[in-house]
Amino acid sequence: MFIHVFIYRFKCLIRDRQMVFWTLLFPLLLATFFYMAFINLNSDETFRPIHAGVISNAAYQQDQSFRSVLTDVSKGEDRLFNLKVASSKEKADQWLKSNRIQGYYFISGKELHLTVKGSGMDQSIMKSFADQYRHDHIAVEDILQTNPLALNHGLMADVSNHQSFVKETSGGSAEPNNILNYFYSLIAMACLYGSFWGMKEIIDIQADLSDRAARINVAPIHKLNAFLAGSCAALVILFTEILILLAYLHFGLKINFGNRAGYVLLTAFIGSVLGLSFGAFVSAAVKKGEGVKTAILMAVSMGGSFLSGMMVMNMKYLVAEYVPLLAWINPVNLLTDAFYSLYYYDSLQRYALNMGMMCAFIVLFCAGTYQIVRRWNYASL
Amino acid sequence: MIIQVKNLVKRYGDLVALDHLSFNVKEGEIVGLLGPNGSGKSTAIHCILSLLKYDKGDIEIFGKKMTPDAYDVKRDIGLVMQNVAVFDELTVYENINYFCGLYVRDRAERKRLVDEAIAFVELEAFKKFYPKKLSGGLLRRLNIACGIAHKPKLIILDEPTVAVDPQSRNKILEGIEHLNAQGATIVYTSHYMEEVEQICSRIVIIDKGRVIASGTKEELKAMITLGEKITVEVFTIEEDQLRVLREQPGIMSVDYVSKQLIIKSDKGNNNLEIVLEFLKANHIGFGRIYSELPTLNDVFLEITGKQLRD
Numbered sequence: 001m002f003i004h005v006f007i008y009r010f011k012c013l014i015r016d017r018q019m020v021f022w023t024l025l026f027p028l029l030l031a032t033f034f035y036m037a038f039i040n041l042n043s044d045e046t047f048r049p050i051h052a053g054v055i056s057n058a059a060y061q062q063d064q065s066f067r068s069v070l071t072d073v074s075k076g077e078d079r080l081f082n083l084k085v086a087s088s089k090e091k092a093d094q095w096l097k098s099n100r101i102q103g104y105y106f107i108s109g110k111e112l113h114l115t116v117k118g119s120g121m122d123q124s125i126m127k128s129f130a131d132q133y134r135h136d137h138i139a140v141e142d143i144l145q146t147n148p149l150a151l152n153h154g155l156m157a158d159v160s161n162h163q164s165f166v167k168e169t170s171g172g173s174a175e176p177n178n179i180l181n182y183f184y185s186l187i188a189m190a191c192l193y194g195s196f197w198g199m200k201e202i203i204d205i206q207a208d209l210s211d212r213a214a215r216i217n218v219a220p221i222h223k224l225n226a227f228l229a230g231s232c233a234a235l236v237i238l239f240t241e242i243l244i245l246l247a248y249l250h251f252g253l254k255i256n257f258g259n260r261a262g263y264v265l266l267t268a269f270i271g272s273v274l275g276l277s278f279g280a281f282v283s284a285a286v287k288k289g290e291g292v293k294t295a296i297l298m299a300v301s302m303g304g305s306f307l308s309g310m311m312v313m314n315m316k317y318l319v320a321e322y323v324p325l326l327a328w329i330n331p332v333n334l335l336t337d338a339f340y341s342l343y344y345y346d347s348l349q350r351y352a353l354n355m356g357m358m359c360a361f362i363v364l365f366c367a368g369t370y371q372i373v374r375r376w377n378y379a380s381l
Numbered sequence: 382m383i384i385q386v387k388n389l390v391k392r393y394g395d396l397v398a399l400d401h402l403s404f405n406v407k408e409g410e411i412v413g414l415l416g417p418n419g420s421g422k423s424t425a426i427h428c429i430l431s432l433l434k435y436d437k438g439d440i441e442i443f444g445k446k447m448t449p450d451a452y453d454v455k456r457d458i459g460l461v462m463q464n465v466a467v468f469d470e471l472t473v474y475e476n477i478n479y480f481c482g483l484y485v486r487d488r489a490e491r492k493r494l495v496d497e498a499i500a501f502v503e504l505e506a507f508k509k510f511y512p513k514k515l516s517g518g519l520l521r522r523l524n525i526a527c528g529i530a531h532k533p534k535l536i537i538l539d540e541p542t543v544a545v546d547p548q549s550r551n552k553i554l555e556g557i558e559h560l561n562a563q564g565a566t567i568v569y570t571s572h573y574m575e576e577v578e579q580i581c582s583r584i585v586i587i588d589k590g591r592v593i594a595s596g597t598k599e600e601l602k603a604m605i606t607l608g609e610k611i612t613v614e615v616f617t618i619e620e621d622q623l624r625v626l627r628e629q630p631g632i633m634s635v636d637y638v639s640k641q642l643i644i645k646s647d648k649g650n651n652n653l654e655i656v657l658e659f660l661k662a663n664h665i666g667f668g669r670i671y672s673e674l675p676t677l678n679d680v681f682l683e684i685t686g687k688q689l690r691d
Contacts, residue, residue: 001486008471008479015470207432211466215527218430218460219483220452 001221005229009201013237019196024241027190028248034186035253038179049074050122052081053092053104060107069133070105080129102126112137172345174258178313181340183255185310188335190245191271192301197234198279199293201227205373206284227373231276239272258343263351267342271335274358277365278331284372304332334358382444383408383535383566384429389438391424391590398424399435400590406535406568411561413581414570415677421590422570423463426539430460442535456484459533459565463540465524467512474499474508477526484531498530501556518549525553529560536560537568542576554580574677586681593684598677605683606633607675608648611656614668615642622663629655642667 013019054060054070061067074083084101086092092104096117103116103126114130116123136159143150205227207214216226246268249255257264278300283293307330309316316336320327327333338354345351384406391399399421406412414422427433429440431449440447442454467476477495485491499505502522512520521541529536538557542550558580561567571577577584578598585595594601618637627635631649635642646652653672660667682688 001483004479004482004486008468008475008482011475012468012470211462211464212468214427214432215460215462215466215480216483217432217449218455218458219480220455221483222450 002225002229005221005226006233009204009230010233010236012204013197013200013234016200019200020241023190023193023196023238024244027186027193027241027245031183031186031245031249031253034179034182038182047078049079049082050125051084051101052126053084053086053095053101055089055092055104055106056085056087057106059109063107065137066107066112066133073129080125105130172347174256174344176344177256180256180343181309181313181316181336183249183253184339184343185305185308185316185332185336187242187245187249187268187339188271188308188332189301189305189310190242191238191268191275191335192278192297192304192332194234194238194241194272194275195279195282195297195301196294197238198231198276198281199283199290199297201230201234201276202280202283202369202373203290205230209283209290224370224374231280235272235276238276239269242268242272256343257339260342263342263348264339267335267338267351267355270355270358270362271338274331274335274362274365277362277369280369281365284369301332304330308333308336310336328357331358331361334361382406383410383442384568385439385441386425386429387439389425389428389435389440391421391428391433391435398590399428399438402438402587402590402592404585404592404595406566408566409561409564410583411557411567411569411581413577413584414568414587415572415574415577415584415681416587417572420572420587422572422587423539424590425587426537426568426570430458430537457534459528459531459536461525461528461536461538461541463543465512465520467520467523467527469512472509472511473504473515473523473526476512476523477530480527481530484533494530494532498526501529501559502526503552517544518546518552521545521549521553525556529565533565535566535568539570540572541569542571542573550576574681578677584677586677586684588681588685594680601677601680602675605675605680606647607645607679607683609646609652610673610675610679611644611646611653612671612673613642613644613656613660614640614670615660616640616666616668618642618665622665625663626656626659629659631655 052074070081070083073080084095086095086104089106092101092106092115095101096104096115099117102120102122103114105126106113106115112130112134114126116126140155140159143155203209203213205213205216205223207217217223243265246257246264250257279297282296282300286293286296305311307315307319307326310332316327316333319330319333327337334354334357338351338358341348341351341354382405384404386405387403389399389402390397402421402425404412404414414425416422424433428435428438429442429447431440431447431451442451443457445451445454447454468479471479474495477498478491481491481495481498485494499508502525504519504522504526507515507519507523512523515523525538525541528538536557542553545553554576557567557569569577569581581598583595583597584601586593586601594604596604615637623635623637626632626644631646631652632644632655633647634645637643644652644656646656653670657670659665678688
């Protein structure tokens with residue numbers, strides 16, 4: 001009997017085109033749009049050498065140390081500047097005007113001058129470079145006046161050796177990646193969309209919600225058996241959909257999930273169970289029509305996705321900072337965070353915390369649904 | 382006794398939907414539960430099937446107390462709902478097979494029963510159709526097939542002909558008689574008195590959650606004083622003449638509406654002759670004449686003072 005119900009529920013669910021669209025095709029489409037929108041986001045954040053100029057006048061030719069420093073920072077792969085040497089101020093101004101350079105240095109007497117057009121990150125870096133050079137230059141001059149032999153004792157090496165008194169430690173071995181959160185929250189949203197499968201199961205088993213369910217309730221089959229068989233069919237479909245989405249993200253869009261594939265699959269499975277049980281619980285508890293149930297599930301899925309950073313990434317951090325409770329009761333956020341923990345942290349502590357919370361929610365939703373569904377007959381139909 | 386309902390009470394807040402309802406159904410009968418919309422027919426059916434909680438009363442089916450987990454009782458019951466209760470995502474064959482499979486485990490047996498049910502409702506040409514592709518009448522037939530495919534001993538049909546075209550309605554009614562002939566006991570609820578009169582061997586009339594009369598159609602009609610309704614097309618008649626007509630022996634009431642003289646008489650003989658002689662004696666010109674025996678609506682009207690479809 002279980003297999004009979006399972007097979008037919010599977011057929012019913014898989015042939016529901018609208019549901020398949022929202023739970024499979026929509027996340028796939030959204031993932032593709034995310035990919036197209038965010039593909040350059042990381043590359044925008046990588047540093048590119050600044051187009052800088054310098055006027056090669058007599059003072060510049062005489063200032064051996066500045067020439068040396070400027071040449072040093074303008075060579076190699078991780079150079080600071082793409083340096084262009086102008087023969088005159090007019091030439092440098094012309095380059096600046098036509099945006100071929102972001103600014104130019106020139107030396108007048110012993111003074112280092114910087115001319116830039118407008119303001120921005122590149123201009124700030126050029127100014128910082130000039131300030132640092134002036135600072136180091138004056139320091140060397142002062143030291144040499146009091147101790148001329150300092151040069152022989154590695155003064156230049158000491159000056160160029162900047163020490164930081166703040167130690168940076170990384171949470172994991174993976175590179176921080178801003179766009180991953182968008183895709184992780186998308187998977188979480190797809191899992192929560194599985195709540196619609198849960199709703200369908202409840203509507204087709206509760207006699208006060210549909211005539212089909214009433215017909216099943218008068219048949220000689222244990223109601224919970226029928227519900228369990230249907231829910232298993234829904235879970236198989238939902239989990240398969242999530243696996244397809246994961247495969248598309250990983251193999252198609254090259255989204256990095258870290259190196260712990262087993263845990264990623266476990267998270268996807270728990271996410272599927274969470275979505276399904278959430279939908280079943282809301283549908284059983286809310287004694288309103290299908291439209292109201294759908295609206296509630298949609299609002300929670302989309303609202304949860306928004307709060308976990310699917311639309312605005314900073315939202316996740318704002319919620320975590322200012323309303324941490326909301327972050328812990330938002331199932332989309334728990335799932336998103338579980339995926340990110342797997343990717344970023346070497347330790348499984350944070351991942352386990354997220355998984356624990358999700359399992360607690362599943363137990364809560366299943367227990368609540370059981371209390372409602374186990375009722376044999378109804379006050380009204 | 383197939384069904385025995387005793388003092389069934391069902392309340393929705395202050396509203397008493399079933400007010401000490403009692404009736405029984407014997408093996409081989411087609412029992413019609415007749416009553417206007419909202420009289421409590423469907424509520425009674427849902428209580429009998431243990432879908433609804435009730436406040437008081439006893440329900441036995443096949444001599445056993447009916448409870449939600451009485452699987453051995455449920456196994457022999459077939460239900461055809463008022464609304465079409467099938468899955469849009471399953472074909473005609475799959476729908477019937479699914480519901481039949483809730484009762485019959487053996488695959489070969491189930492296949493035979495499903496084929497028989499499809500043949501019974503004449504849906505052979507539509508086996509692979511999805512419900513959305515079926516007309517209203519065909520959909521109703523599918524609904525019936527889903528409820529009867531497992532060959533139940535007791536079939537409960539809750540207004541199965543609502544919104545069905547006359548041709549499909551006739552097929553459904555013929556089918557019900559055929560199922561009864563094959564040995565099934567039928568409980569048929571409807572507010573269409575013609576249908577109930579046509580197929581039911583016994584009728585239970587329900588109003589405001591109570592049984593107000595029950596018996597065969599002949600027994601029910603015998604309960605009332607009305608014997609015959611005579612309608613005569615009369616072009617003109619004086620008020621005095623109407624008064625004299627009302628005083629004739631056997632005449633219960635006389636109304637003159639839209640040139641139609643409507644006379645209700647008691648169960649005596651020669652009522653028509655008395656009317657015609659009166660018209661001739663008073664030189665009252667008349668056209669067509671109709672004479673009708675009382676209907677179940679007349680029974681309902683006389684007992685409750687209102688029309689069955691009010």
